[in-house]
Amino acid sequence: MRLERVAAHVPVGARLADIGSDHGYLPVALLRRGLIAAAVAGEVALTPFHAAQRSVRENALGSAITVRLADGLAAIEPEDGITAISICGMGGETIRDILDSGKARLSGRERLVLQPNGGEQPLRQWLMENGYRILGEEVLRENRFYYEIIVAERTGPVTYTPEELYFGPLQLQARSPAFLAKWQRMLHLKQKTLAQAVPEEKAQDIARQAQWISELLA
Ligand SMILES: C[S@@+](CC[C@H](N)C(=O)[O-])C[C@H]1O[C@@H](n2cnc3c(N)ncnc32)[C@H](O)[C@@H]1O
Numbered sequence: 001m002r003l004e005r006v007a008a009h010v011p012v013g014a015r016l017a018d019i020g021s022d023h024g025y026l027p028v029a030l031l032r033r034g035l036i037a038a039a040v041a042g043e044v045a046l047t048p049f050h051a052a053q054r055s056v057r058e059n060a061l062g063s064a065i066t067v068r069l070a071d072g073l074a075a076i077e078p079e080d081g082i083t084a085i086s087i088c089g090m091g092g093e094t095i096r097d098i099l100d101s102g103k104a105r106l107s108g109r110e111r112l113v114l115q116p117n118g119g120e121q122p123l124r125q126w127l128m129e130n131g132y133r134i135l136g137e138e139v140l141r142e143n144r145f146y147y148e149i150i151v152a153e154r155t156g157p158v159t160y161t162p163e164e165l166y167f168g169p170l171q172l173q174a175r176s177p178a179f180l181a182k183w184q185r186m187l188h189l190k191q192k193t194l195a196q197a198v199p200e201e202k203a204q205d206i207a208r209q210a211q212w213i214s215e216l217l218a
Pocket of ligand 1: 003019020021022023042043044045048070071072073087088089090094098
């Protein structure tokens, strides 16, 4: 379901770069359904790189999907004409670092479809600092875990408040049931942490976050 929701945010007809593709399921599924024109599946590690190669071979998609062993956006070549980039199933800080160290490979016209596992705030901070506007956001629950999807495009300067960076500017407006359930659970976890012995500085930070969450849910 998580990758299905990511797939729904990839524009029809895109030339997709799926970075950290692992088994390559996302580009393979999109191509099999005829929803994208071509794809690059990038992987930094050998075992998933081979798994992606196998998926592409077994689906006879070798002419449409190029699998590359590369670190982050180094998988993208200018002649690929990439119009969308997906980076999913990693921590938000890792996704941010991949975007930041690969900046030179971004044309600025790609749609970014990001699915961080935690670390959403630093990722949104990077998007803001680099002129990316958040155009879509989603929280979903699968197998007891909450996942976020962030869709962004470079539009020029954009400003988000600290609360918008923390919760997500569009989610703050929409307040979907999954979003509220996620933050109820997060509040419970923060309160549990605060009940334990934590260093003073850390406790203050967690208490501030708990306050924001309580205000959101009030
Ligand atoms: C948990 S898997 C997620 C796979 C798939 N994207 C998904 O969402 O189901 C993360 C994958 O990202 C790859 N990865 C991590 N850092 C990377 C980097 N800097 N460049 C390319 N791939 C990376 C890992 O090797 C791993 O296969």
